[in-house]
Amino acid sequence: MTASTETWHKSACILCENNCGIQIQTDGRRFAKIRGDKDHVATAGYTCNKALRLDHYQNGGTRLTTPLRREEDDSFTPIDWDTAIREIAARLETVRDTHGGESIFFYGGGGQGNHLGGAYSGALLRALGARYRSNPLAQEKTGEGHVDAHLTGGHTTGDFTRAEVSLFLGKNPWQSHGVPRARTVLKDIAKDPARTMIVVDPVRTETADLADIHLQVKPGTDAWCLAGLLGILVQEDLLDHAFLAARTTGADTVIAQLKAVDVAACARTCGVDEDLLRRTARVIGNASSVATYEDLGVQQGPNSTLVSYLNKLTWLLTGNFAKPGAMQPHSWIAPLARYSTHPRHTPVTGARMPGGLVPCNVIAEEILTDHPDRFRAMIIESSNPAHSLADSAAFAKALAALDLVVVIDIALTETGRQADYVLPAASQFEKWEATFFTFEFPHNTFHLRAPVLDPLPGTLPEPEIYARLVRELDAVPRSRLTALRAAARLGRTPYKLAFAALAVLDKSTLAMAPHLLYETLGPTLPDRARSAAVLWALAQRIAKEHPAAMRRAGHRNADALFDAMLEGRSGITFTEDEYADAWNYVPHPGHRIPLPIPELLGLLADLDTTPAVHTTEDFPIVLAAGQRRAFTANTIFRDNTWRKRDRQGTLRVSPHDAEQLGLSDGAPAQITTSRGTAQALVEIDDRLQPGHAALPNGFGLDLPTQDGGTERTGVALNTLTDLTWRDPIAATPWHKHVPARIEPLPA
Ligand SMILES: Nc1nc2c(c(=O)[nH]1)N[C@H]1C(S)=C(S)[C@@H](COP(=O)(O)OP(=O)(O)OC[C@H]3O[C@@H](n4cnc5c(=O)[nH]c(N)nc54)[C@H](O)[C@@H]3O)O[C@H]1N2
Ligand SMILES: Nc1nc2c(c(=O)[nH]1)N[C@H]1C(S)=C(S)[C@@H](COP(=O)(O)OP(=O)(O)OC[C@H]3O[C@@H](n4cnc5c(=O)[nH]c(N)nc54)[C@H](O)[C@@H]3O)O[C@H]1N2
Ligand code: SF4
Ligand SMILES: [Mo]
Secondary structure (H helix, E strand, C coil): CCCCHHCEEECCCCCCCCCCCCEEEEEECCCEEEEEECCCCCCCCCCCCCCCCCCCHHHHCCCCCEEEECCCCCCCCEECCHHHHHHHHHCCCCHHHHHHHEEEEEEEEECCCHHHHHHHHHHHHHCCCCCCCCCCHHHHHHHHHHHHCCCCCCEEEEECCCCCEEECCCCCHHCCCCCCEEEEEEEHHCCCCCCCCECCCCCCHHHHHHEEEEECCCCCHHHHHHHHHHHHHHHHCCCCHHHHHHHHEEEHHHHHHHHCCCCCHHHHCCCHHHHHHHHHHHHHHCCCCCCEEHHHHHHCCCCCCHHHHHHHHHHHCCCCCCCCCEEECCCCCCCCCCCCCCCCCCCCCEEECCCHEECCHHHHHHHHCEEEECCCEEEEEEECCHCCCCCCHHHHHHHHHHHHHEEEEEECCCHHHCCCCCEEECCCCCCEEECCCCCCEEEECCEEEEECCCCCCCCCCCHHHHHHHHHHHCCCCCHHHHHHHHHHHHHHHHHHHHHHHHEEEEEHHHHCHHHHHHHHHHHHHHHHHHHHHHHHHHHHHHHHHHHHHHCCCCCHHHHHHHHHHHCCCEEEEEECCHHHHHHCCCCCCCHHHECCCCHHHHHHHHHHCCCCCCCCCCCEEEEEEEECCCCCCCECCCCCCCCCCCCCEEEEEEHHHHHHCCCCCCCCCEEECCCCCCEEEEECCCCCCEEEEECCCCCCCCCCCCCCCEEEEEHHHHHCCCCCCEECCCCEEECCEEEEEEECCCC
């Protein structure tokens, strides 16, 4: 064994939002061994099966090592970085000068493991006058964020380590995590007779196997299931009246409407036995603490924003906010999106933009039009929308209609292949990285990761790519940079004063702050941690907004916090709140939670006449297009061999449907939807109910073959999905509810 293989490098897994702390032993550029990091501040050594396969991310697949430019004949030419930056900046300027900066649209800015680069993208957009952006949140979480803005005023998470009752709604944490150390936490709940786990899922998932109560709803009927539960809570008076009186406003309006809910009818519509629904409501109403987690099963299905509202009413009407084991607000290193009760609208279709994000399902419509305000150029970073947005054919057409598409990725992806320029990024283990998935309360944690390897030759970290573009655009007067550099040499305090003075002098300072920090503070940071410069400003904000919580977490001031971030290889606690502090996060008058959201109460009132079934004679099956499984991880691995099982990505169908449709286990089947057809191998799975089928997410990538072509394994789900299947409020897609026809194919 060589010396290098004996060193364990601390880092984190980049495959889901939990970012478990890991340690990596390298052998040259390979990851020889990976294990959990016991010192990690949030995950304490825990990992799931997938982290151990991360060498397939770092070294598998198709890393890019040079910028590429598309030529007239659609081929790509490798070009050097200076040429790429010069040409891209010039073409962005042309788009701006011809159609206005607002026609330049940014998508992405980070995935499951990398948000540091995206933190610098704002300065580039500011330099261009761009105003519109989006990312995958706008195809899952924006409906929930919209509801949060009205109610608690911000994001909440459940305390599943302590909750007496844990409710998972369209969420399968055994496979998808989301709850830190999920499998340990789920097993602890299952073992403890004093605690109850409730799962609402049409599928008997691995999580449902551990649950005390499984409400096996018919797909897409959660709104009725929750309306029924709320109806029972109100009608059997299982509410926390003291909490409602002291902490909320408008409870009477909500209660009056829920009094009228026809519980028996709701139970029938969602296919859950009324007695079981009543027992469940009593368990929730009588518990000392309840925590809930809603995810894609409801957020990517019919009535999703309404369901988010009903979910939140369930724990609010029972007083489950701001106490141990319940729902909590939390601090942020940087908020993932800023929600307001009155979101902006998109320029062409006028769609609402919760969180300031263009809904993914309207992007193609914002481009494929002759409207003068249509988007003309797109910058895409750390995302593969040609594969992950609904209706890939429509998105491809939209990309082709743009004047300029720039993709920043580590690999040549389905999206990159349709770009005018592709810029190769250093991998997440080759640069300083972090995520802003900081969702915990009362101890909230953050992990800045140091590079494990040098960047692959030819690649650059995103902050450097954005800085080069801003420099080329000549967007910042040199005198500013000179002044700040001089201050940085004198120390952090003079630097802070200089920065503040500049901000008073020139309002654009704050908008360009990430770039200014990268250029002036960045070079002074130890271990070439230049990309961490933006964290200095974020630390200042924490110190201003959460001074007591920051000091309780052991940081004397903003600079001490910043130094702790730079030094804490296993992550740090950055705020330590007290339960009473939770109310300070509620931004409404008197820190009270206003319960009625008139628009959503309207949708609730309309449920009687809202269709609960979306299948037709032609498309009689509900296809869940995107099930998380043991060997799926979005499209982060571009190398099918990372999977130990399920390498084809089977189509799971119920025994009943298999029999009816003449499908046999392991045999091929054809799937047809309103948008396309695909083929997959059948897996008969008694976890599914009749009429429901599931395909895994993350398959169907076009991976290179030895002979220079490409090969696709498994179904590219979004060849099957339709842009019009979307929520009326947040326009989030119905990926989990795709009406489909399934037919056997000759083996
Ligand atoms: N292994 C693995 N883990 C991942 C990922 C991955 O690719 N692979 N991706 C990560 C990402 S980006 C995300 S957003 C999360 C998503 O995590 P989850 O939301 O947990 O993942 P899904 O499997 O898409 O959907 C959850 C459940 O919704 C159920 N469901 C389907 N239709 C309905 C319905 O009508 N009602 C209800 N109540 N439930 C329904 C499905 O049966 C499924 O069990 O996972 C993260 N973790
Ligand atoms: N039908 C259907 N569609 C879905 C879903 C579904 O369940 N069904 N799930 C949806 C959900 S919840 C999500 S979150 C999205 C996810 O879909 P995407 O936003 O497309 O995200 P990923 O598949 O994670 O792709 C991440 C990209 O980042 C690249 N990458 C990795 N590391 C780096 C890096 O350091 N720098 C740069 N620049 N690039 C890097 C990878 O090569 C990859 O191309 O898919 C959505 N689409
Ligand atoms: S739960 Fe698994 S996939 Fe998610 S970060 Fe941890 S090891 Fe990675
Ligand atoms: Mo996601």
